[in-house]
Ligand SMILES: Cc1cc2nc3c(=O)[nH]c(=O)nc-3n(C[C@H](O)[C@H](O)[C@H](O)COP(=O)(O)OP(=O)(O)OC[C@H]3O[C@@H](n4cnc5c(N)ncnc54)[C@H](O)[C@@H]3O)c2cc1C
């Protein structure tokens with residue numbers, strides 16, 4: 175940058191981070207645990223930008239939600255492998271512990287939920303859109319267990335689910351937390367729950383009633399978010415009560 | 427809303443670039459569209475985010491509200507399409 179005036183406050187800048195460890199998340203995604211040295215702490219729901227630079231100087235940049243709880247040290251990203259993608263196949267299949275890349279974050283105050291915001295809470299995730307909600311649910315578990323919460327999680331198949339065990343475990347020990355799964359392509363054998371794309375009937379059956387004034391968060395592929403948010407408005411939920419974050423075309 | 431493009435994002439995708447310029451959180455800033463007067467959060471603007479910039483459009487009328495470009499000469503922000511940008 176050509177400017178030289180020093181910032182008065184703190185602006186975000188890139189920092190080099192190192193991959194501490196990685197682990198598979200279902201069959202299609204990977205959790206990257208990053209060692210960050212300069213991290214002010216994050217809020218549940220925030221994201222970070224990743225910048226990769228090739229040897230020839232070519233750069234690619236993408237955003238990823240912070241999947242790790244804000245009250246725990248470190249930063250974890252949950253990256254879904256997008257076939258034919260430029261960045262996610264590298265992050266899910268090639269990167270190794272010890273490798274480094276640049277990170278800019280934490281970012282955003284709009285798609286954030288904290289205990290003080292209260293509830294009831296209705297979280298709708300499509301595919302990798304569960305990543306920010308994992309941080310939200312762990313924050314809730316620690317600081318706001320009583321807040322009535324329903325998660326509607328749409329995934330193509332059980333192998334596409336991220337954090338399935340963790341999320342189910344949070345719910346089994348907590349009567350105020352309900353997880354509703356829908357499998358859009360292939361359901362487990364003898365599955366009796368939803369096995370279709372999200373539609374108006376499913377939203378009506380799973381969301382708190384409009385007069386309960388739920389706080390609604392919708393996250394995932396753009397077509398998923400558009401459909402869920404516009405259907406909720408048709409069902410009578412106030413547009414101001416619905417917060418959205420669109421991930422682009424990647425699969426639901 | 428007119429036809430949907432799956433590549434479309436929203437203002438959240440431009441938030442990192444904006445946070446490299448503004449100290450206050452830009453995603454919660456309210457934008458009043460100059461064309462139709464619609465008032466929405468920056469995060470709710472429709473966005474085509476390129477890596478080094480973004481074009482934000484009003485979620486109501488789809489007119490361009492904000493354009494951001496990051497260049498070797500600094501970050502340029504064109505807010506002609508916004509009547510008011512209200513940081514909260
Ligand atoms: C705020 C934010 C948070 C995000 N958080 C996460 C997260 O936590 N986890 C996560 O996995 N992802 C997240 N994403 C998505 C992520 O940033 C990347 O978009 C994703 O990883 C794909 O990047 P890529 O480089 O692999 O694919 P790209 O190279 O960007 O391509 C994406 C895919 O779209 C296909 N494609 C491209 N153009 C079209 C088209 N016109 N029509 C149909 N298909 C097309 C490509 O073939 C490819 O399969 C987030 C995005 C945003 C904006």
Ligand SMILES: [Zn+2]
Nearest residue numbers: 459462484487
């Ligand atoms: Zn407008």
